[in-house]
Amino acid sequence: MTPSTDPAPQVRVLSPSGMLGAGFAPETIEYGLTLNPDVIAIDGGSTDSGPYYLGAGVAKTTAAAVRRDLDILLRAAAGAGIPLLVGSCGTSGTDSGVDWVAGIAESVMAEAGLDLRIARVYSEQDPAFLKEELGAGRIRPLAPHGPLEPDTLESCAHIVGMMGHEPFADAIEAGAQVVLAGRATDTALAAAVPLMRGMPAGPAWHAAKVVECGGQCTTDPRAGGVLATIDAGGFVIEPLDPANVCTPASVAAHMLYETANPFRMREPAGTLDVSDATYTALDHRRVRVEGSRFEPAVQHTIKLEGARVTGYETVSFTGIRDPYITAHIDRWAALLRTLVTDRVRQTLGLSDDDYALDIRLYGHNAILEAADPDTAPPREVGVMLLVNAPSQATATAIAKVANPLMLHLPLPEMQYLPSFAFATSPAETERGPAYEFVLNHAVDVDSPTSMFRTHHAHEDTHV
Template identity: 35%
Template sequence: MLEELRILSPTAILGYGFPLASFEKGMAKKPHVIAMDAGSTDPGPYYLGSGISFTDNRAVKRDLEIMIPAAQEAKIPLIIGSAGGAGGKSHVDLTLGLIREIIQEKQLSALKIAIINSEISPVFLLKAYREGKIHPLNADNKVTETLIKESSAIVGQMGEGPFIEALNHHADIILAGRAYDPSVFAALAIKEGFDKGLALHLGKILECAAIAALPGSGSDSMLGILRKDHFDVEPLAENRVCTTLSVAAHTLYEKSDPYHLPGPGGELDLTACEFKQLDARRVRVSGTKFIPTKKYFIKLEGARKIGYRTIAIAGVTDPIMIANIDSILIGVKERVFDNFQDSNFQEFYLNFNVYGKNGIALLPEISSDQVLPDEIGIVIEAVAATEEEASAICSFARSTALHFGYEGRISTAGNLAFPFSPSDANMGEVYEFSIYHLLEVESEVALFPIQYVIIGEME
């Protein structure tokens, strides 16, 4: 068994970029693997449902053009999880196309690519549902056959099992669909016999690269060194440092329980975890344990189309209107619904996001003794079954708000200022997360099939 295993995390998400100097410094430390996450649910359900990547192809290709030759020269694997943003089949295929381009353009010698699909068929999931193997994450999170059938795509969040299988088959590049972020980084370490709890915890820190450093950045590199009973992390840019606070804080990143971090097949128990400052830039972590669950569960993510969206953006400077904006917009909404109640439109959604007041944070009503904002911005949003219906509703809401009368109003020319002409913009399809549940599985490797291809010139 290796005494230590070094893992290089170049960037928080493939396509977010990294300074070449940081990456080269990481490679000089002779890592055993280059690993990275390539996706997230943070941008919402659109990208999973539509099959479109939320990262730019040119940015992704730039990162890969640096990493693929470096991994080949060092004779170490390159592991990518949650390819293309959402990890569906179309996202994996898109990333594979870029990898193929790079290998051919740079005339690299042959590389063995392991392609791990994470998209799960509705037929399989309907059978699992009827067998009681799909479980809600909370009491209100009920799954139905209709939700499964209407979902455009459903992916499973794989653990380390399929990655280890691909490593056992000596893959040079592992390109996976949706994956539990820490598993991407921990797979080689677990395969080599290192403690699973420490390996996954290190993966949790490395998943966002230098975001766990100060100043944090998702576009810079981080190195993790795993040993028998601890791991060390250090940023690779000279202007960044890791502190016990920054590393501990990232351990809790996107988690509600500070001591238990659930994942495929179990959870990390942090009750005995310790963070130690080694020097000005490095932190050592120990004490993390992995507690397996009796049954093996993975998380499912699915998206379904619910219609089309049209928006209009407007500004308001009238202090009287600003002071009464809530009641005014209630009146506008009532007028819109009254106007379309006898139409043949299907159910639609109308919302006003008021920036400067409750656009992001929900604040209490403005009291008479508060200082009003000098201006507010309003995003009018209409969602309907068709693009034409969404546009009609948004247009009517916009014109109604523009000329809506209210007590104390002085100007009759218009209430709103529009920064763009045309004022209304079609935003395309709208998706919602339809499936966000746990699936009980017998075998990860069987659920996530692996395809092997050889790309490049044979020596």
């Protein structure tokens, strides 16, 4: 894909929401269409919700919510004659996630009488191929990870490569009206059409970063998405709800979101630099940004994400309101850990190395732990016991050993037996397999699209 030789004077990107299935008001899309967008771009997921969705290959969103959003967006794209781009389908961008979203889209189009050409772009990676790349010295770690071992690749339930804008652009040039892609950078889908039409890379990538989460760059993120208008000198951000507002601060602040450096952000093709960007209010609700730059990379890279099973989890939750125990809750939690560990060794014959035990004190320090400056005794505490073991049966057995202690454990000096309250019956809930991210590495590639496969439904061909 090469940029247009006759650049458009401006390109408009409509971003309905931060994630497909998160919902938005239909009237915001109707208003957005009056602004003559050139593309609708919406992300389908990310790693925000942890490794489970990649490891299990399932979505965090319900099919009904995705269907509702797609029904509105497919009709909008068809009516306006513009492409609809979705990245990281099915939350993590697995092949099954792409097919899941595509199946919903095809069902919506059949019911609505729409005939749009869909391209599916797959991003899952074969461990055997990656082992060859590793052996050739083409895979390197990203901080804080160290060198990659071949066995790590084999241990992953799923591995995806994070694509840039190029597979989206190629699919559009091949005639796709709807592009449903696997794992992609959050910005790639919003930058694709502006770059195709000759917009400068600096404004295109910066605008894409600002709109990646829809209305999060506004003063009321609940009010819906935004529209970015990119031109040769910069871009303008406008909310899709006429009552909503963008300010220079709300737009500039989005470079603080999910970035290690608020001025520089790496994409597969290079680095966005906004250190000289200026943010100017055009009126009470629109902001213009100028001065963004993009530094092309010497080496194009594709980031890898992979997740593997770490064990099986069982969780138990009890509530404590006894004022004496809540006043000494840290000492009580330490006693609970000691007694559970001792009883598991005695009854199940398991040592500390055979399982993991996590005790979280909600209402006290479950989130900040020792960093919490509040030392006042909590009024009530929710105690969550999380057990991770090599099998589900073992995890549940350990939680059951803890059950009597989580119901009536007194501190040694107490002369009565306290009673606590389990949140559920049975007290133990089996969570199934637990996953961890194990890949944070980049692959050096000769082509931005070589690690991805595109299927065009109408032609029934793979690229």
